[in-house]
Amino acid sequence: MSEVTPIIPQATSKRLPLYYRFLQNFSNAGKKRVSSSELSEAMKIDAATIRRDFSHFGALGRKGYGYDVDNLLVFFRSALDQDEETDVALIGVGSLGTAFLKYNFQKNHNTRIVVAFDPKVPKEGKSISNIPVFHPDMMEEMIKKMGINLVILTVPAKAAQEIADRLAAIGVKGILNFTPARLSVPDWMRIHTIDLSVELQTLIYFIKNDVKDSQL
Structure with missing residues (x-):
């Protein structure tokens, strides 16, 4: 058996x-x-x-x-597959995205950001914190070339679904979504959404109502 x-x-x-x-x-x-x-x-x-x-x-x-x-x-x-490094792509290099690039996960975890994309970057790309950053026009090509299956999304909410659709079309398996958008994706794709404004409002509620949740 x-x-x-x-x-x-x-x-x-x-x-x-x-x-x-x-x-x-x-x-x-x-x-x-x-x-x-x-x-x-x-x-x-x-x-x-x-x-x-x-x-x-x-x-x-x-x-x-x-x-x-x-x-x-x-x-x-x-x-947790800690002995196997996972390459991650970052899409959206605003304030939050830049903070991710400066920190990068490889310092403390088995994941590392190896490439990023942002529409303000010139076509030839540039380097931020020693990580190559390209225009989103290069997104599909670079993600497939580098074999990336996990993406961090820090774009404006209005652009999030379009980006998710493009990622699904090339078989990306997971998105860590830092936008407030609720993404519609195929069943085989995993989405973890971290809405910072919701988390803050939840914390404010707990503080005002003296609510403690030991399971968080």
């Missing part, structure tokens, strides 16, 4: 990079084992939620012992 791949809840999947980051912190501090309570205190996530998340992946710990930090790091590194 073929092995059945467990279905991991989306909320759990979103927390995996956080677990990996905090486990790295514990490892860097010389800690060899950690309990769900200690992770809970550090991450401000309920311990029961942590144990439930880990249970989706089998027996990661032992009762009365907790979790071996190095073993967990190996497991989450593999689960």
